[in-house]
Amino acid sequence: MKFVSEFRDPEAAKILIAEIEELAADQPARKFMEACGGHTHAIYRHGIESLLPESIEMVHGPGCPVCVIPMGRIDDAISIAEQDGVTMCCFGDLMRVPGGSSTLLEAKAKGADIRVVYSPLDALAIAENEPDRNVVFFAVGFETTAPSTAITVMQARERNVENFSIFCNHVTIVPPMKAILDSPGMELDGFLGPGHVSTVIGTGPYQFVSREYGLPLVTTGFEPVDILQGVAMLLRQLAEGRAEVENQYKRVVRDSGNPAALRMLGEVFELRPHFEWRGLGFIAQSALSLRDEFAGFDAEKHFALPGVRVADPKACQCGEVLKGAIRPWECKVFGTACTPETPIGTCMVSSEGACAAYFNYGRFRAKKRIPVTST
Amino acid sequence: MCVGIPAQVVEILPAERKMAVVEVEGVRREVSIVMVLDDGVQVGDWVLLHVGFAMSVIDEDEARSQLDFMRMLGEAYEEELEAFSAPVPGAEPTA
Numbered sequence: 001m002k003f004v005s006e007f008r009d010p011e012a013a014k015i016l017i018a019e020i021e022e023l024a025a026d027q028p029a030r031k032f033m034e035a036c037g038g039h040t041h042a043i044y045r046h047g048i049e050s051l052l053p054e055s056i057e058m059v060h061g062p063g064c065p066v067c068v069i070p071m072g073r074i075d076d077a078i079s080i081a082e083q084d085g086v087t088m089c090c091f092g093d094l095m096r097v098p099g100g101s102s103t104l105l106e107a108k109a110k111g112a113d114i115r116v117v118y119s120p121l122d123a124l125a126i127a128e129n130e131p132d133r134n135v136v137f138f139a140v141g142f143e144t145t146a147p148s149t150a151i152t153v154m155q156a157r158e159r160n161v162e163n164f165s166i167f168c169n170h171v172t173i174v175p176p177m178k179a180i181l182d183s184p185g186m187e188l189d190g191f192l193g194p195g196h197v198s199t200v201i202g203t204g205p206y207q208f209v210s211r212e213y214g215l216p217l218v219t220t221g222f223e224p225v226d227i228l229q230g231v232a233m234l235l236r237q238l239a240e241g242r243a244e245v246e247n248q249y250k251r252v253v254r255d256s257g258n259p260a261a262l263r264m265l266g267e268v269f270e271l272r273p274h275f276e277w278r279g280l281g282f283i284a285q286s287a288l289s290l291r292d293e294f295a296g297f298d299a300e301k302h303f304a305l306p307g308v309r310v311a312d313p314k315a316c317q318c319g320e321v322l323k324g325a326i327r328p329w330e331c332k333v334f335g336t337a338c339t340p341e342t343p344i345g346t347c348m349v350s351s352e353g354a355c356a357a358y359f360n361y362g363r364f365r366a367k368k369r370i371p372v373t374s375t
Numbered sequence: 376m377c378v379g380i381p382a383q384v385v386e387i388l389p390a391e392r393k394m395a396v397v398e399v400e401g402v403r404r405e406v407s408i409v410m411v412l413d414d415g416v417q418v419g420d421w422v423l424l425h426v427g428f429a430m431s432v433i434d435e436d437e438a439r440s441q442l443d444f445m446r447m448l449g450e451a452y453e454e455e456l457e458a459f460s461a462p463v464p465g466a467e468p469t470a
Contacts, residue, residue, distance in 0.1 A: 008440070008443060038378060038444075038448075041448055041451065042444065042447070045447055045448070045449075046447075091426070091458075092454055092457075092458055093454070116458070116461075117458075117461075117464075118426065118427055118458040118459055118461055119406075119426045119427025119428070120426065120427070121407060121427050122427070122463060122464050125463060125464040125465050126464045126465070128465070129464055129465035141426075144379075144425055144430070145425065145426055147410060147428070148407070148425065148426050148427065148428040151407060151409050151410075151428065196378070196379050196423070196425065196430070199379075199423065199430050199431050200430070221440075222441070222444040223440055223443070223444060251433070251434070251437050252423065252431060252433055252437060258410055258430065258431065259413070260409065260410050260411075260412065260413055261410045261430075264409075264410075351448070351450055351451040351454070352378075352451065360450075
């Protein structure tokens with residue numbers, strides 16, 4: 001019980017672990033996917049897998065928005081950044097993501113004006129302060145982040161900031177979940193639904209998991225006790241023959257989501273017909289682009305982009321990791337050629353990526369499950 | 376980058392701006408409150424903050440829980456705090 005004693009509420013954790021053991025004992029082996037980078041991080045950091053019965057496997061899904069950006073889009077961003085008069089703004093964790101030939105960090109070292117910003121609003125402020133620069137914000141992220149880009153674009157329009165545009169790479173959470181459920185050989189028994197994405201979209205969009213696939217989904221918080229409770233709720237549904245969308249994280253996630261954020265998303269963005277995901281290939285209607293009314297702020301309409309599809313390095317198995325087909329340490333280059341310092345694949349770049357999280361916390365615990373006695 | 380950090384509202388700026396000053400670990404910054412206006416966000420409230428936008432109003436206990444989670448993340452939280460603490464382009468420091 002080494003880790004349980006460190007939890008905020010160790011007693012609650014012990015009770016949940018006992019409940020999970022009891023429920024799991026009467027069920028076949030179960031595979032649950034968490035589709036949220038924050039959950040992946042918490043699961044590794046707290047050694048939660050070692051607290052679960054051996055019959056329960058946690059599969060780490062495509063929950064990290066940085067990890068799913070295909071290399072070709074990084075190349076496109078670099079090509080924009082290298083043009084005269086352009087200032088490219090992005091979040092810090094994009095800087096080291098490998099493109100086909102280099103990273104944004106390397107492009108910056110070679111002289112491109114690439115700046116790390118905390119918020120898209122900062123990129124807009126740069127555009128307003130430096131009217132002679134052509135400021136492009138490299139927008140990435142799921143529905144958690146997309147409303148902030150939408151609001152920034154609306155403000156740019158209100159304030160007539162003409163030297164500001166967005167290189168839009170926003171993606172949506174539901175289509176990749178469907179793609180994973182549809183991929184051959186993927187047999188999941190349920191999902192821990194993402195936390196912060198759900199504060200925006202609510203729980204409604206996950207109904208397909210129960211209706212079309214007959215699986216339970218529990219939107220779950222980030223504390224160890226939350227995750228244990230999420231797992232217990234999934235097991236309880238399975239034990240009772242139910243497949244429903246439940247919300248463990250009610251204290252933050254409303255079933256209706258955030259209506260203001262959803263309204264602004266709808267006003268600014270529309271679905272792309274298809275978008276490439278790293279490791280998952282092209283997925284229909286899985287990403288956002290600016291509506292025609294906002295075309296003036298769309299970097300893809302201002303700049304000629306190479307738009308070349310770059311295959312992932314052969315040695316890299318990020319796709320298999322993202323689909324949960326292999327575990328991070330089962331990748332051929334994990335921890336040897338691919339480390340957080342010199343990442344080959346995106347899962348190792350972002351600290352929320354499954355490989356980086358596992359590299360930092362989990363690698364010594366993989367095969368050593370700590371027996372938990374609940375009596 | 377998909378993380379939300381708990382922040383306390385210390386000042387609501389003039390209504391037309393839809394911005395507030397929030398504090399995270401002693402550092403202050405102006406953030407957008409467009410997404411929580413319907414919740415009637417007030418000074419003293421805790422919000423879940425993501426890339427300069429308050430995403431939802433949370434209670435103090437939840438803020439502490441989120442803070443524990445963020446501190447647990449270690450490096451990822453430090454990077455987020457560093458980014459949060461970076462000067463806003465063209466603005467005077469608010470802290």
